[in-house]
Amino acid sequence: MTDQPGLLEGLDPQQRAAVTAPRGPVCVLAGAGTGKTRTITHRIAWLVQRGLVVPQQVLAVTFTARAAGEMRTRLRGLGAHGVQAQTFHAAAFRQLRYFWPRVIGDELWPLTEQKFRLVTQAAGRLRLATDQDSVRDLATEIEWAKATLLTPEHYPASAAERGRECPVPPEHFTKVFEGYEKLKNSAKVLDFDDLLLHIAAILEENTEVAEQFRAQYRSFVVDEYQDVTPLQQRVLDAWLGQRDDLTVVGDANQTIYSFAGASPRWLVDFPLRYPNAEVVKLERDYRSTPQVVTLANRVIGAASPDRGAEGENTGSSGTELTLVGQLPDGPEPEFAAHDDEAEEARAVSRRIARLAGNGVPFSEMVVLYRVNAQSELYEQTLSEAGIPYQVRGGERFFARTEVRQAIAALRGAANRGNTGPGELPKVVREVLSEVGLTERAPSGGAALERWQSLNALAELADELAGQVEQADLTHYVAELDTRASAQHPPTVEGVTLASLHAAKGLEWDTVFLVGLVEKTLPIQYADGDEDAVEEERRLFYVGVTRARQRVRLSWSTYRGQGGGRKRRRSRFLRELDPAENSAPAPKSKRREKSAGSRRVREVHCRICSTPLTATADVKLGRCSGCPSDADEELLTKLRGWRTERAQQLRVPAYVVFSDATLLAIAEQRPDDSEALSRISGVGATKLERFGSDVLGLVNGSDHSGG
Known part of the structure; x- marks a missing residue:
């Protein structure tokens, strides 16, 4: 492969130790956000570059098609072509297709769909x-x-x-x-479990086949090793034979699939099984702010001492991890109590809208819940608010009608002729325009959802062109086919709704953890079973560690409006929230407390001095009945600038600034950052992101007509 002198650049000492560890048993204990995927892909590329392994002799396995696809993409970017990165089941299926006819004497039985x-x-x-x-x-x-x-x-x-x-x-x-x-x-x-059972049996019972397989694959990497089942471990042992060229990566704190047979005991006991193993801990968290990291450590630190999945002792073998935040400070975690679930959902919706108004992309926000049934209320509430969303685990991206039509059109264009160097993004957008992609996003509804899907395909072309020299339409269509088979879709703009289990391995700027009440988290059937409760705690920990910047934890006292059976907030929250009260005060009391605990600044109309109460009036700084004194030329320039910035950022125009905020700027004509920051709708994020542009337009306008 091409020499990659930068493979060790930017790695911290622990990551570097993991990457450069010699061949043989290596155990990487990687906490959430510590650069796990980067570390293991750089390790594979390092071994290949140094000539210690041949790419085709490396088999890296993980637990989801998406994770395997991400690993392949990164390895390709590091020049480690030819490495097999697959799920356990995909690797076993590939091996069975090759060995089954030879051992069984028949074509491989198909996977059952019944x-x-x-x-x-x-x-x-x-x-x-x-x-x-x-x-x-x-x-x-x-x-x-x-x-x-x-x-x-x-x-x-x-x-x-x-x-x-x-x-x-x-x-x-x-x-x-x-x-x-x-x-x-x-x-x-066959069913999926048969794939693993049969390949293990073939390798265990047929010496000739085992020798041929082990001559082909000599080095193994297992990601998310805390989630292996006894059956998967049996397959791994059959692959290895008596060899020990194995790198495992995992975190016992993230074991959340015990109900499906997963167990962290092989990760925990790895140093005992391989006494000469190199063990490296990754505890520097590069994903989350120190505030999020502190919260995560408190969540997992409250677990029963030395107790892991299935009641195993996780403290004696040195596998425990404590995250250390590496990012600048961010906002403190928010704890929010609500009267009922509908109010909770509306509060989340309002908070999402405010963050979007301050420049946070919808795709960088997620609502996480314990059970899938909780999604319906949030789907309804976000729809009513006009906020785009996607349900993770819902309709698959590559099954959408517009995506299938787009891929068919792209495949036809590729068959007619290739693109030249550097032309891929332009040609892909031209083809997608024929099936509905426009320069500007529709305002909402189904049309916006279709546009988002097509735009995600266009952005994937940008990504591929930046990764692969000479990438053309044929390369691009092949990448789409690979992603479709792996269910590894591109990013679609919209708030994600997902269960805590479905969120594993993903991350967002802002995480809303909702419905945090007893009998939901921990789930009802876990009550009374200490091991099950600790698994629920680890699931909560996984949810918290998905957040980069902000995490909001909320619960509601009653399920429906108008009362009913009162619910208690989750025991996990009672260990974390500094507030003593576990339920919101009645609304009337909350208003009294709000009025008495802080001075409310009264805002007056800057024209007639009447007190302002309506939100729109406060934003403009004048009564709705008072005449506007907006600089129309400036307002036109601001709207044109907003359109250009929205197109550059590929977001709806209102995400940059709302119409009301632009009108307020055109009326008040702030001449410096302090004055601009006082206008409602211009938060700190937007001031930093757009302030210089806006002030340039304001200060460059002819104010004589104002």
């Missing part, structure tokens, strides 16, 4: 419930059993030993499990 139907048949034969929820519970339990290497006959005893709640009596589940496997084998199909 798993629920097979489980339904197996349950129906036993006269068990076959409604959608019951079948889903049975399918989930079968997945857990296979992930933890349990056969049907061993399930009852093991489930009882682990205190596992079975959706049906264990002896009935055993028969459903057996029936499902028989139906699946008769149909000659």
Whole structure:
């Protein structure tokens, strides 16, 4: 590969130690925001550059197609072409396609698309419930059993030993499990867990195949190692054989999939399993402000001492991590109590609108909740406020009609002829304009959602052109195909709504953690189970550590409007919030307290001196009935400037400044930063971002007509 002299530039001492560690067992304990992906991709590129490994002999595995796609993109940018970066299941599927015909003597059985139907048949034969929820519970339990290497006959005893709640009596589940496997084998199909079971068995039982595989792959990297299941660990052991050229990366504080069979014990015990292992801790947090980091440390620091997933002791092996913030100070975390859920959602919506008005992109804000059912209220509230959003885990980006149409058009253009050097972004935008991409974003609704999808494709062309020299339309379409298969979409402008589990591995400037009440976080079924409660705490920790700048934690006293059963805020908040009261005061009292606890500055009309009460009047600094004294020439220039800046930033115009704020500027004509900052709608962020431009227009205007 091309020499990359900058591979170690910009790395802190711990990251550098991880990157340059010799081949052999290496354990990187990487806290949230500590540059984990950067570190492991630079390590792979370093080993390749130094000639210590051949790219085609490296297999890096992680847990989501998106993470694997991100890893491939970064490795490509570092010049480490040829490294395999895949999920466990994708890697096993690829290997089975190659070895199955040779070992089994037949074509690889296809993956079943009828798993629920097979489980339904197996349950129906036993006269068990076959409604959608019951079948889903049975399918989930079968997945857990296979992930933890349990056969049907061993399930009852093991489930009882682990205190596992079975959706049906264990002896009935055993028969459903057996029936499902028989139906699946008769149909000659596989499920996802079979991919791992079969590749492990082939490598364990066929020496010749194992030797051939291990000659091909000599170095392994496992990301998110705290989330491996017993089945995935069995596959990894089969890949390795007796070798130890293995780098693992993980954080026991982020183990949130124990319910699916994941366990951090292999990460925690790695130094015991490999006594000569190099262990490196990454604790410098480059993602979040010190305020967010402090909150995160307090969340995880309140956990039961030395207690990890499944009750394992995580303190004795030196795997505990304490984050150290590296960024400048930011705002303190916000704690907000509300009377009911609807009020909570409206408050979040208003806060989002204010932040957007101060220049924070919608795509840099997320609303996180514990269960998916909580999203509906926020979808409705944001829609009513005209705020664009996307539900993570909803309709997949590449399945959208406009995206499929766009890719078809791009593929046709690529087949007709390639682009020249440096032309990719221009040509992609020309093709996308034929299917609906315009220079300016529509004002809202479905049209805006379609525009955002197409614009995300255009921005991806900019990104690819900056990463790959000589990138043309053929390269671009191939990148889209790769991302589609990996479900690795480009960024779409809009507030994200996501469950805490779905947020793992992602980050935003601003995080709203909502619905933080008992029986939701921790979830109701965790109550009374200390291990389950600690997993809920780690889930909360994951949510907090998604924030770069701001985190707002909120809860409501009642579920619906008008009262009902009173709810208590989460026990996790009671350990964090300095406020003593756990519920909002009645509205009338809050108004009294507000009026009595701070002096409210009365604003008067600058023309007739009448006290102003309406928000729009306060923003303009005059009564609505008083005549406007706006400099019309300046107002026209401000509107033109706003349009240009909005197009450059690819945001709606009101995100730069609202019409009311522009009118206030044109009327009051501030001549310095202090005067400009006093205008409602010009916060500190906007003053820093747009202040010089606005003041240049104001000071350069002819005021004689004012």
